[in-house]
Amino acid sequence: MARKAEDLGFSTFLVPDHLNPQFAPFTALAVAAEATSTLRIGTQVLCNELRHPVVAAKEIATLDVLSDGRVEWGMGAGWLPNDFAAIGTEELPSVRVDRLVESIDVMRALFAGDAVHHDGHHYRVDVDRAAPVPLQRPHPPLIVGAAQQRLLTYAGRVAQIVSISPGFAARAFGPYPASITVEENTTRQVGWIEAGAGARFADVELSVVAAPARITDRPEEVAEHAAPGLGITPEEVLRSVHVLAGSVEGVCETLVARRERWGISNIVIPWRFVDQFGPVVARLAGT
Numbered sequence: 001m002a003r004k005a006e007d008l009g010f011s012t013f014l015v016p017d018h019l020n021p022q023f024a025p026f027t028a029l030a031v032a033a034e035a036t037s038t039l040r041i042g043t044q045v046l047c048n049e050l051r052h053p054v055v056a057a058k059e060i061a062t063l064d065v066l067s068d069g070r071v072e073w074g075m076g077a078g079w080l081p082n083d084f085a086a087i088g089t090e091e092l093p094s095v096r097v098d099r100l101v102e103s104i105d106v107m108r109a110l111f112a113g114d115a116v117h118h119d120g121h122h123y124r125v126d127v128d129r130a131a132p133v134p135l136q137r138p139h140p141p142l143i144v145g146a147a148q149q150r151l152l153t154y155a156g157r158v159a160q161i162v163s164i165s166p167g168f169a170a171r172a173f174g175p176y177p178a179s180i181t182v183e184e185n186t187t188r189q190v191g192w193i194e195a196g197a198g199a200r201f202a203d204v205e206l207s208v209v210a211a212p213a214r215i216t217d218r219p220e221e222v223a224e225h226a227a228p229g230l231g232i233t234p235e236e237v238l239r240s241v242h243v244l245a246g247s248v249e250g251v252c253e254t255l256v257a258r259r260e261r262w263g264i265s266n267i268v269i270p271w272r273f274v275d276q277f278g279p280v281v282a283r284l285a286g287t
Helices: 002-007 025-035 053-066 081-087 093-111 149-158 182-203 219-230 248-262 271-284
Strands: 012-015 040-043 071-076 116-119 124-127 142-146 161-164 205-209 213-215 244-246 264-268
Touching: 002 012, 002 025, 002 271, 012 025, 012 071, 025 040, 025 053, 053 071, 053 093, 053 124, 071 093, 071 161, 093 116, 093 124, 093 149, 142 149, 149 161, 149 182, 161 182, 161 264, 182 248, 213 271, 219 244, 244 248, 248 264, 248 271
Parallel strands: 012 040, 040 071, 071 142, 142 161, 161 205, 205 264, 213 244
Antiparallel strands: 116 124
């Protein structure tokens, strides 16, 4: 899989972090790094609730050393109920965000390679010397995945890449309709990131996962099929930054338009669609 992604010109090979039937991320990424030479590897994103930050930092740093500095460090507060049920925790979203923020602070300190003595609200750390330290300094590029204001604002402040998830306000839930359009939601989310980033906003890379993603002559069929699950109309499906459907030329035009409007330049494609999007990568990578 990693070799195919590299051959097609994709920049990064990302592995999610859940307790459902999938490979564990660090072992899988180590194999992907060994099988390739230039492809970057990363987590999209680590569920912070599943491991202590001292353990996570050591895994990330080790992977960065062994891959010759090709790691992207993705972190998130977690969202999948099955993950929390599997480990017997039911923390509120606000608590998970608190823990994520503290965890990232601890990990950044550990990546410096010095002693870290931290007595926080959620974590206690007593490390005399963190090792190994990552090759990329001060640390591998940090990806923070988020959808709501608090975490997107924080991500703008600390992350090199912000992975924007769909916002709840732009979709219907049961009898409750969306309160804003998908375009308004994206504009608002990018605004939260910019507010957090301040003067460094131009250096923050904005990312979205495109799902569904199809190269097709019938994008309206993709929209009709996806609309019920996404809680938006078929018309809005095709306007959402989280969906890509159309011909190669049409998708390229859409991506350029979204980059010009919102600054979104990092697009994550689910594995099963990589062959379809090879021509898109060939046209747009590096432009």
